[in-house]
Amino acid sequence: MKLIGISGSLGKYSKTGIAVKTALEFATASFPGAETNLLPLSEFDLDFCDGRNPDTYEGDTRTVIDIITAGDAFIIGSPIYRGTYSGAFKNLFDLIPNDALKGKAVGLLATGGSDHHYLAIEHQFKPLFGYFNAYVVPGGVYANNTHFSDGKLADENILRRLEKLAHETVRLSGLLGQVYKGPAPPVIKRESLKAS
Numbered sequence: 032m033k034l035i036g037i038s039g040s041l042g043k044y045s046k047t048g049i050a051v052k053t054a055l056e057f058a059t060a061s062f063p064g065a066e067t068n069l070l071p072l073s074e075f076d077l078d079f080c081d082g083r084n085p086d087t088y089e090g091d092t093r094t095v096i097d098i099i100t101a102g103d104a105f106i107i108g109s110p111i112y113r114g115t116y117s118g119a120f121k122n123l124f125d126l127i128p129n130d131a132l133k134g135k136a137v138g139l140l141a142t143g144g145s146d147h148h149y150l151a152i153e154h155q156f157k158p159l160f161g162y163f164n165a166y167v168v169p170g171g172v173y174a175n176n177t178h179f180s181d182g183k184l185a186d187e188n189i190l191r192r193l194e195k196l197a198h199e200t201v202r203l204s205g206l207l208g209q210v211y212k213g214p215a216p217p218v219i220k221r222e223s224l225k226a227s
């Protein structure tokens with residue numbers, strides 16, 4: 032199982048990157064079979080989406096699109112900018128193909144300067160992944176600046192919640208794998224409601 036971590040911060044010392052990395056570590060500690068790959072957007076030189084066919088991008092943009100498309104499950108985080116995800120984060124999800132996340136498990140997290148925008152995960156992030164027909168783990172983890180210390184996530188409560196998010200994302204991915212490996216559901220022909 033390929034578990035991909037995505038951080039939507041372009042900051043060099045990113046709290047979002049730390050939180051996503053920590054969640055991936057929780058996943059591999061409990062599920063050693065999980066192959067993880069962390070994609071901090073700060074390390075890739077992504078094109079701006081200009082509406083062309085995603086197949087035609089090259090370089091870092093091609094690399095990132097291919098890694099995400101091949102992923103089975105995702106831990107995805109962004110810093111909160113102006114009450115929602117960062118512009119870099121949105122650009123990434125404008126670049127990837129419509130079906131890249133379809134039927135796949137996604138665990139969401141956000142970091143903010145304060146707790147003012149913790150509901151952004153529900154009201155801003157989740158609709159984006161609804162667009163992609165992904166299965167989002169209920170809840171999500173929101174960490175503020177005070178939860179970090181010495182370049183680490185230091186808050187025990189947030190750490191436990193991140194661990195739970197990582198575990199639930201991997202478990203949901205396993206369950207979805209079983210669902211999607213099964214036979215195709217029967218096609219039910221609907222009768223026309225129009226009077227003949």
Ligand SMILES: Cc1cc2nc3c(=O)[nH]c(=O)nc-3n(C[C@H](O)[C@H](O)[C@H](O)COP(=O)(O)O)c2cc1C
Pocket residue numbers: 040041042044045046047048110111112113114115142143144145146147148175176
């Ligand atoms: C342009 C900008 C806008 C921000 N807007 C918000 C905001 O609306 N709400 C909030 O809680 N924090 C806001 N912040 C603070 C960041 O969300 C916070 O510091 C975050 O943890 C940074 O993540 P990073 O270290 O991964 O880059 C903003 C920061 C910047 C630079």
